[in-house]
Amino acid sequence: MKILVAAKRVPDPDTRIRVRSDGAGIATEGVRFALNPFDAIALEAAIRLKEQGGASEIVVVGIDAETGVETLRAGLAMGADRAVLVREVAPLDPFAVAKLLAAVCRREQPQLILMGKQAIDDDCNQTGQMLAARLGIGQATFVSRLDLGPDQSTARCGRETDSGTETVTVTLPAVVTVDLRLNEPRYVTALGILRAKKKPIQEVTPAELGVDPTPRTRLLHLAPAPRRKAGVRVQSVDELLARLRDEARVV
Amino acid sequence: MNFWPGSATKRGWSERRPSVEALSHLLVLAEHAHGRLKPVTLAAAGFAAQVCARAGGTFDFLVLGEGVGAVAEALRTYGAARVLVADHPALREPLADKHAHLLAQAVGACGVTMVVAAASTYSKDVLPRAAALLDAGMLSEVVAVQADGGGFTFQRLMFAGNVLGTATLEGPVRFLTVRPAAFAAPASAPGLAVVEMLAVEAVTLPNYLTFQAREEKVSARPDATEARVVVAGGRALKTSQEFEQLVGGLADALGAAVGASRAVVDAGLVPNSLQIGQTGKAVAPELYVALGISGAIQHLAGMKDSRVIVAINRDPEAPIFEVADYGLIADIHQAVPELVDKLRRR
Ligand SMILES: Cc1cc2nc3c(=O)[nH]c(=O)nc-3n(C[C@H](O)[C@H](O)[C@H](O)COP(=O)(O)OP(=O)(O)OC[C@H]3O[C@@H](n4cnc5c(N)ncnc54)[C@H](O)[C@@H]3O)c2cc1C
Ligand SMILES: Nc1ncnc2c1ncn2[C@@H]1O[C@H](COP(=O)(O)O)[C@@H](O)[C@H]1O
Numbered sequence: 001m002k003i004l005v006a007a008k009r010v011p012d013p014d015t016r017i018r019v020r021s022d023g024a025g026i027a028t029e030g031v032r033f034a035l036n037p038f039d040a041i042a043l044e045a046a047i048r049l050k051e052q053g054g055a056s057e058i059v060v061v062g063i064d065a066e067t068g069v070e071t072l073r074a075g076l077a078m079g080a081d082r083a084v085l086v087r088e089v090a091p092l093d094p095f096a097v098a099k100l101l102a103a104v105c106r107r108e109q110p111q112l113i114l115m116g117k118q119a120i121d122d123d124c125n126q127t128g129q130m131l132a133a134r135l136g137i138g139q140a141t142f143v144s145r146l147d148l149g150p151d152q153s154t155a156r157c158g159r160e161t162d163s164g165t166e167t168v169t170v171t172l173p174a175v176v177t178v179d180l181r182l183n184e185p186r187y188v189t190a191l192g193i194l195r196a197k198k199k200p201i202q203e204v205t206p207a208e209l210g211v212d213p214t215p216r217t218r219l220l221h222l223a224p225a226p227r228r229k230a231g232v233r234v235q236s237v238d239e240l241l242a243r244l245r246d247e248a249r250v251v
Numbered sequence: 252m253n254f255w256p257g258s259a260t261k262r263g264w265s266e267r268r269p270s271v272e273a274l275s276h277l278l279v280l281a282e283h284a285h286g287r288l289k290p291v292t293l294a295a296a297g298f299a300a301q302v303c304a305r306a307g308g309t310f311d312f313l314v315l316g317e318g319v320g321a322v323a324e325a326l327r328t329y330g331a332a333r334v335l336v337a338d339h340p341a342l343r344e345p346l347a348d349k350h351a352h353l354l355a356q357a358v359g360a361c362g363v364t365m366v367v368a369a370a371s372t373y374s375k376d377v378l379p380r381a382a383a384l385l386d387a388g389m390l391s392e393v394v395a396v397q398a399d400g401g402g403f404t405f406q407r408l409m410f411a412g413n414v415l416g417t418a419t420l421e422g423p424v425r426f427l428t429v430r431p432a433a434f435a436a437p438a439s440a441p442g443l444a445v446v447e448m449l450a451v452e453a454v455t456l457p458n459y460l461t462f463q464a465r466e467e468k469v470s471a472r473p474d475a476t477e478a479r480v481v482v483a484g485g486r487a488l489k490t491s492q493e494f495e496q497l498v499g500g501l502a503d504a505l506g507a508a509v510g511a512s513r514a515v516v517d518a519g520l521v522p523n524s525l526q527i528g529q530t531g532k533a534v535a536p537e538l539y540v541a542l543g544i545s546g547a548i549q550h551l552a553g554m555k556d557s558r559v560i561v562a563i564n565r566d567p568e569a570p571i572f573e574v575a576d577y578g579l580i581a582d583i584h585q586a587v588p589e590l591v592d593k594l595r596r597r
Contacts, residue, residue: 013549017410026414094379095388095422118530122409124391126379129347133383138459141345141376144523151401156463160523161372161529162474162532163284168346171459179521180513197386216388221417225408228555229574237589240579248559248576250480250538251505251594 001152003046004110005080006101006128007060008036009071010121023221023248035071038116040078040185041238042178045146046114047079047186054148057081059108065089069201076196077188083201084108086209093215094122098130101153103209105135111152117142117177128177144181256506275308278358279331280368283314283322290477291369293436296329298367298396298429300437304445308364308400311335312444313357315350317343323446330440335361339451344462345373351380352457357449358385358424370428370533371476382426389426390418392533394433411529412552418436429474432535432556474497475527478508480538483527486514487543487564487583494520497587498542504594510534510554511546528553542583546571563587 011017020027035043049055060075062068063086086100105113113132118125132139138182144165145158152172160164160179170176206213214237234240244251257266277299282289292312299310309413311333312326323336337353354377358366366381370373370392382389394415395406409416420427475481482505484498494515502509510527511520527534529552539557544550546562546569554560555574562575565582572578579586 011410013411017413019414026410066387093388095383098383120529123411123529124389125375126389126391129351129376129379130383130389133351133380138457139376139380140460141347142372159372162476162524164465164522164524166465167463169461169463174459179523181517191369216420216422217390218419218421219416220404220419222409223415223417225356225413226417228560228574230573231560231578233572233578233580237579237581237586237593240577241590241593243577244538244559244561251560 001055001111002057002059002108003049003055003112003114004105004108005039005043005058005060005075006113006115007039007043007045007062007071007075008119008121009033009062009064009068010036010119013120019222019224023223025222033067033071035074036116036119036121037182038120038178039109039120041180041182042114042116042176043075043078043080044183044185045178046112048183049148054152055112059084059110061086061101061104061129063088063092063097072201073196074188076199077192078186079192079250080199082199085201085203087205088213089201090213091215091219092213093177093217094124094126095216096213097127099208099211100136100206100213101127101131103211104204105131106231107209112155112172113175115175115177117179128175132175135173135175138170139177140168140170140174141177142179142208143176144179145177146176146182235251269365275306275310275364277300277302277308277310277365277367278335278361278364279310279312280354280366280374281312281314281322281326282369282371282373283319284292286318286321286323289308289369290436291371291431292326293329294431294434295367295369295429295497296331297434297437300330301434302365302396302403308507311361313354315342315353316345322402326443328439329437329444331374331444333592334444334446335449336446337449337451339453341451341453341456343356345377346460346462347380348457350377351384353449353451354378354381355384363424365425365427367427367429369431378426378428384425385424387422387424387426388420389428389442390420391428393427393429407519408552411553413548417579419587430533430535432533464487468524473500473508475508475510475525475534475536476532478534478536480505480507480540481510481527481534481536481554481557482507482540482542483510483512483544484515484542485512486518487529488515488520497583500591501540501542501587504591505538505540507538507540508536512547512550541571541575542587544571545569546574
């Protein structure tokens, strides 16, 4: 079984994000970039399936400018077999990414598509669901448990919902978007980095895929989100209670 | 307090005269559980009412499920023109393939220009799928909307709540989820919405998913997204008993919901559904009490719109104090029992 894993390059979750003074984007000087944490979890799940004999090949796919190569190399170093970079410098949105990924999937014909539930830069949580719809296949989102059925025609997925955990089976091929609790991604080893150098990264353009990547959404402007001001330090439980009662009037 | 620029009356909707073609027809996807309407649905309706009041147009509700008569009935008083209902055993579980299919069908059949739902795991599962079925785009977790000539601009948070983005959304239909806390329920309207039943042909529905089981923690406490007060615990809590005793104890004394940081969810002390933050739930109650939570940016993303924030933490340098209205530097093992005791004795 072939598994396709989507891999997005995003600012490392520990870096401080600042908006450029012209509001056209975030300041990238000094910002470390990394594989989207949820995509690392998706890739880890794919690697474990391969280690257990459930998968034969793992292809990581990124849609990005030149910089995407670095992220895909990280995925190859973790354990993917080969990579595809769809080169596009223009801004994209989940609608456009889903169209491009759908075209790659039609070429690659994976049985399972693993992706993050959300990219931690745009926080959209849409791409997997849109991809599944475009391919006319099933989806399981927010997945924190994943087991392939005995003949690999289905996957049994535990989903984290607002009210608790739900278990569904989904017919394969399908898109599975992963949640934080699915696994703990492994670290890249020196050997992994060495091996990754020999693994192929194929580059394609949207035009070669026959896709018009014009997004439906356009970001006009970014601004720092309104910040709260620090309030007061109270000295005791009594003072806290008094202020909550008389000043804030919430208890 | 309305924290979001533009969500209040400040921004000038009224100066703009909407053109006829800008008239909107919105569809609000309702959410329900155990035969009851989920209150977050009314935030989505509040958004729809705001759009209609300022740019012209009407909105309908759509209810998908089995045995949802009471839910449909409850939705009639909020100013919608119609409550569309697909009531069928095949819709009993909120499976995305079937629900998205019917949502897309309803949009196509009714000439809908905008689809909106409260941001939740259900709507995040269903809306993007329905959008893609219709070749439409989507914006998630919108916190404000402005009329811009004949069109609209929307505001939403990005980068773990650090950045407020202003965006447009083009295409045949606009899909969006809204942050429940950013929109108030519409005032109840004088007339009653008409209930219309939609025909469901089970054999034509997609069938990629099979429901197996649901593990729902039944709790007497309210859901954090709907509560007036939320008490949340962090890594300072070491066992689930301790969490229940201190966080649960204070929550009960305040009639509050409980929430948690990712650290305690990861440690297995509480279920995932309690996580507050960038990758959990976003809440904005009247009062948020953070017990032994450091205030990582990913946690703040889910609670910093609360009206009043209280933090109890023994580390004076903890970043949570930078957003707290009232900060108490103390050990929760001493401060919380004292607080509970004094609340109970009042
Ligand atoms: C991609 C990604 C997504 C994430 N999403 C989320 C999310 O949605 N929600 C979320 O919460 N986190 C999220 N995180 C994790 C986040 O970065 C932090 O690691 C997490 O919020 C820390 O939880 P905490 O504050 O409970 O623990 P810590 O940071 O360890 O803080 C514990 C605090 O308790 C205090 N303390 C300890 N003992 C006591 C005591 N006895 N009395 C009083 N105070 C005490 C300490 O001083 C400290 O400030 C995410 C991280 C990543 C990378
Ligand atoms: N440019 C991209 N390249 C590769 N994968 C992407 C890209 N954008 C989104 N994805 C995938 O879609 C998931 C959800 O992203 P989003 O819908 O933007 O929150 C991510 O976790 C990735 O797996």
